[in-house]
Amino acid sequence: EPEVTQTPSHQVTQMGQEVILRCVPISNHLYFYWYRQILGQKVEFLVSFYNNEISEKSEIFDDQFSVERPDGSNFTLKIRSTKLEDSAMYFCASSDSGGSNGYTFGSGTRLTVV
Amino acid sequence: GQNIDQPTEMTATEGAIVQINCTYQTSGFNGLFWYQQHAGEAPTFLSYNVLDGLEEKGRFSSFLSRSKGYSYLLLKELQMKDSASYLCAVRDRNDYKLSFGAGTTVTVRA
Numbered sequence: 001e002p003e004v005t006q007t008p009s010h011q012v013t014q015m016g017q018e019v020i021l022r023c024v025p026i027s028n029h030l031y032f033y034w035y036r037q038i039l040g041q042k043v044e045f046l047v048s049f050y051n052n053e054i055s056e057k058s059e060i061f062d063d064q065f066s067v068e069r070p071d072g073s074n075f076t077l078k079i080r081s082t083k084l085e086d087s088a089m090y091f092c093a094s095s096d097s098g099g100s101n102g103y104t105f106g107s108g109t110r111l112t113v114v
Numbered sequence: 115g116q117n118i119d120q121p122t123e124m125t126a127t128e129g130a131i132v133q134i135n136c137t138y139q140t141s142g143f144n145g146l147f148w149y150q151q152h153a154g155e156a157p158t159f160l161s162y163n164v165l166d167g168l169e170e171k172g173r174f175s176s177f178l179s180r181s182k183g184y185s186y187l188l189l190k191e192l193q194m195k196d197s198a199s200y201l202c203a204v205r206d207r208n209d210y211k212l213s214f215g216a217g218t219t220v221t222v223r224a
Contacts, residue, residue, distance in 0.1 A: 031210050043157065043201065043214040056209045091156055095210065102147065102159025103212060 002026045006092050006106035013082055013113055021077045021109045023092030032075045033093040033103065034067065036060070043091070049075065082113045116140045118215035120202050125221045126192055134187045134200050134218045142207030148176050148187045149201040151217065157201055161187070189220070197222045 005024040013019050025032050034046040047057040047067055054067065064080045075094075079086055092106040117139040126132040138146070145164040149157035163169055163178035163185060175188040189196055199217040206213070 033211065042216040043151075043203075045211045045213060048209065048211050050210070056211055089154075099145065099205065099210060100162050100164070102149075102162060104159065105149075105156040107156050 002104070004092055004094055004104050004106035006090075006109050008109060009107065010110045011112070013111070015084060015113055016081050019079050019082055019111065021079075021090050021092075021111070023075045023077070023106055024073050025075055025092065025094030026104055027073070029094035029096050029104075031055075031095045031097070031099075032069070033095075034077045035091045035093060035105075036088040037091065037108075038088045046077075079111075082111075084113050087111060087113045116204050116206065116213035118202055118204055118213060120200075120215045120218045122216070123219045123221070125223060128192055128194060128222055128224050130192050132189045132192060132220060134189070134202075134220070136185045136187070136202035136215060138183050138185070138202070138204050138215075140183070140204055140206065140213075143180060143204065144207040145205040146176075146178055146185050147203040147205065147212060148174075148185075149203060149214075151199045151201055153199075160200075192222045194222050194224070196220060 007022045032049040037043045045058050047061045048055045066078045068076050089108045091108045093103045095103040120136045148160040151157045161176035168177045173190045178185045199219050201217045202215040203212040
């Protein structure tokens with residue numbers, strides 16, 4: 001079964017440092033997303049990406065965040081200057097045009113900012 | 115925006131049935147999804163409803179009433195491995211993002 005791949009699985013970084021979280025969505029999917037889940041809290045939408053541009057972003061996705069699809073397979077989330085409150089599990093997801101088969105989530109990157 | 119409510123916790127016995135309710139208020143509606151999430155893992159897709167009625171998929175069924183802003187997920191013949199968090203998520207009519215409820219933690223006891 002096709003899957004969404006995320007690397008790294010764990011990332012520890014110092015406050016103020018930049019991190020890049022990487023994702024390889026399912027190859028024939030057209031829509032890509034980043035979500036985050038702070039420990040013990042709900043899954044929160046960050047950003048959606050379609051046709052090589054951001055289609056929607058949440059209030060969380062401020063200027064310290066950016067996304068990129070540098071080639072035909074990778075989809076990255078960059079956090080420019082990490083803060084303690086950025087510590088969370090970050091999930092990448094992808095979907096086909098209708099989404100009726102569900103949105104497939106990657107296994108996540110656990111980011112810890114110290 | 116979306117306002118999605120579901121119970122925090124439920125407990126049931128192995129072999130029994132559990133129904134997890136979800137109510138939502140949304141400015142636009144384009145589908146309701148149920149996901150299962152084990153601790154520390156990614157959400158996995160269980161079901162999708164966009165029209166009113168019941169969708170059955172093995173031991174899991176999901177129901178939707180758009181006029182009431184209501185859905186439920188029915189888990190039958192509960193197994194220990196069904197102990198997990200169950201997430202209700204709504205898709206907005208105007209975009210493709212999912213908005214998630216806080217999740218219902220189901221504990222299955224022997």
